[in-house]
Amino acid sequence: MATELQRAVPRLHYLCAECGAEAPKWQGQCPACAAWNSLSENVVRLTGRKASVAAATTTPMEAVMAVPGRVIATGSFEVDRVLGGGIVPGSVVLLGGDPGIGKSTIALQVSHACGDEVSPALYCTGEESLEQLARRARRLCCTGARVRLLVESDVDTVIATIEAERPSLVVVDSVQTLRDAGTPGPPGSVSQVRAAVLRMSEVAKATGIPVLLVGHVTKEGAIAGPRTLEHMVDVVLYLEGERLGEHRMLRGIKNRFGATGEVGLLTMERDGMHDLAAPSRGMLDAASLGASGSVLTITCDGLRPMAVEVQALAVASLFELPRRTSSGFDLNRLHLMLAVLTKRAGTLISKMDVYVNVAGGIRLADPGTDLALALAIAGSASNRAVSRHCAVIGEIGLSGEVRRVSRTEVRLAEAAAVGMEAVILPESYRGEVPEGLRCHRVSTLIGAVALLG
C-alpha cells in the first residue's frame, strides 16, 4: 500500500519504444527485447482513492437494446467482410502495414465512401502535404465534397476540429505523427502513441464518430508502439502483400464486432484498391501449372478457401552452404520441410539450392499447404510433376505423416469449383468429397511423393 508521501511524489520509470517493457532505471539496452537506446522517461503519479466518490449511474440492458446495430459500409465488399459488415459507429480501427503497401490509399477510399456532402469524412494527416493528398485523391477519383482534409499533428487541435465539424468518419494518417502536449516524449514514442490512441478512442466513444488510425509497422512486422495499443482499439487490421505485386490481403488480427482471422482480397491498381472478384481464378496462372515444381493447393485463411499456386525450384548448388530463399512461406517452415523431405522421403536436396514462391505475392501461414510445398520441392528436385488438374491438401508432421487439416470439405468444394479433377488429401479425412473429384488418399509424405509423375 503506497503511503501519502509516496503518492505525492511522482515516480519516474522508463519505457521501451520497441516492446513497451518497463525498466526502473535508464539502461542502454532494453532488458526485455535487447533493443539498443530504446528506453525513454515516463512519469507516473501514484494515486490513492479519493476521500468522497459519488456512485456512477448504471444503464439498464433494455435501454441499450433499443439502440440500432447500424454499420457504415466502406464501399468495398472485401473490407466490409474483414470488419464484420462495415465500420461500427464510435469504434476505433487500427490499420497497419509495411511502408508503401497502400494504407493511405485504402484510408482515403474508405473516407470517400463513408462521407457525403452533408456530413463529410475528415482525413487528418501529419505525414503528407495538401498537394500530395490532392495528387492521390485525383489518381483515386476521390475528389469532391465528401472528404475534408486537415494537415495537423496536435491531438488537441484534431479533437477540437472533430467536435466542431462532426464528420461521419475520422482518418488519422498516421498515429505515430500525433503529438499530445500533456505527455512527455517525441511523437512516435511509446508514451505519445499510447496517449494519442487513448485520446482518439475517448472522442470516438463520446461522439459516436468512428476513427480509422493508420499505424506504421516495425522491422519485425508489428504495429510500431506498445503492444498494448492493440488492446486499446476495437479492430486491428494488417494490409499484407508484395509491394511490387498487385495483390493485397487485408487481415483481421482482432475484431470486437466480427470474426477474427477473416481475410479480404484486394488488388492495388493505378486508380486504387479494388476487390478481387474471383480470388481463386485471379491467383492461377494456367501456363505454369502441371510443370515440375508447380503445385496447386487450396488454402483456407479465415473463413474463405482460395486456390493458390506454390512454386519451387531446386537446382544443384555451386556453394558450400546451399541457398534457401522463400517468398510467401516462413523460412523456418521451409527449412523444416526440407529436413522432413530428406529424412522421411529420401529426397536428395542437401546439395541443392531451393527457391520457393507463392504466386500472386500471397503469404501462406496455413499448415494445410505443407504437402503442396513439399511436393513442389520434391517434384522440382526430381523433375516430376503433379498433374495440372490435381490439387494438393495436407499438413505434414515431423515424422513424415500427412495430417488432416481444418475445413477440408470447404477446400475440396473450392478445388472442384476451380475445375480440378483430382485431389491428393490426407488418408484420415472421412468427410464428403464433391462428385467428380478423384481422391488420392495418402498417410505419409513418401506415399505422396510416389504419386509424382
Ligand SMILES: Nc1ncnc2c1ncn2[C@@H]1O[C@H](COP(=O)(O)OP(=O)(O)OP(=O)(O)O)[C@@H](O)[C@H]1O
Ligand atoms: N502514380 C501511381 N501509379 C500507380 N501506382 C501508384 C502511383 N503512385 C503510387 N502508387 C502505388 O501506391 C503505393 C503507395 O500507396 P500509399 O501511399 O497508400 O502507401 P502507404 O502504405 O500509405 O505508404 P506509407 O507507409 O509511406 O505511408 C505505391 O507503393 C505504389 O504501389
Ligand SMILES: [Mg+2]
Ligand atoms: Mg501513407
